[in-house]
Amino acid sequence: MSISKATVTDTEELTALVNSAYRGETSKLGWTSESHLLDGQRVDDLMLLSYLQDENISILKYVDNQSRITGCVYLEIKGDKLYLGMLTVSPLEQGQGIGKKLLAAAEEYGQILGLTAIIITVITTRDELLAWYERHGYQKTGEIRPLPNDERFGIAKQHIDLFVMEKPIL
Template sequence: MISKANISDIPALNLLVNSAYRGESSKKGWTTEEHLLDGIRTDEESLEELLTNPNATILKYSENDKILGCVYLEKQADKLYLGMLTVSPELQGAGIGKKLIKAAEQLAREEDLEKVSMTVISVRKELIEFYERRGYQSTGERKPFPMDNPKFGLPKQVLEFIVMEKKIA
């Protein structure tokens, strides 16, 4: 079931996101950034900031009262920014991420937004291909990765983001 996350979900979201992107547990899935970044992916304070942003929401995918996936969504002018798409490492490939993306796109339609936009680390070829299969395309725009902000992790190499978008009919 997909629903909006709330403040009481922060501890579970924090564990989920960090388990999927960093550390030993992340190596069970294909979304790990362990080889690219040290440190944590997020913390409870950052998640609270995201959840209290009036232009944003976090959707969560739950089964049996356990959060197994989430995605951060923020209205920005004529688009919906999609970030922090997360699925439990043990369940990656089971369709949860696809369901969360579809829910994000539906939200964009309901809000009369023209497109869904995201940033992806440029060396994450498998992730870029995953989004391309769902209709997202590179805009050609690149953005620097925050190299000195531990809230995003500590890069093991120079990184940058590419911007990907999908027009919503």
């Protein structure tokens, strides 16, 4: 099992993984599902491919001992901070520490780049997810943003706001 930087050849597998964890019936097997809040896809191949071709964006992938990608995390350099998003673990593999390992790898990546902090956005009504990030050192900044109105990320079933959270990189 290892964590490494994803490449364009991983596009289809990453797209399937992310959508399975956030949307649809499979997502309901894990605790990260957003299907009760959003319809549609979380990401598509074109969007993911554009991420993988952007020099300011990296996607780290977690590969299991059967060479399957079972986790990933999106990282984007924004000034002196690292934006972390799309932290994904297969619903069938959740609860085994993969998310924690990806979070630690993201922090190490930020340290290597000399960045000052990691920022994330979390749906304000996702209490269990907010608590998970708080246990890992992230704190609310006081900033609240609306969910982007872009069907490429999903179709909101209700109004959704996002807390901005931050953790210093030590």
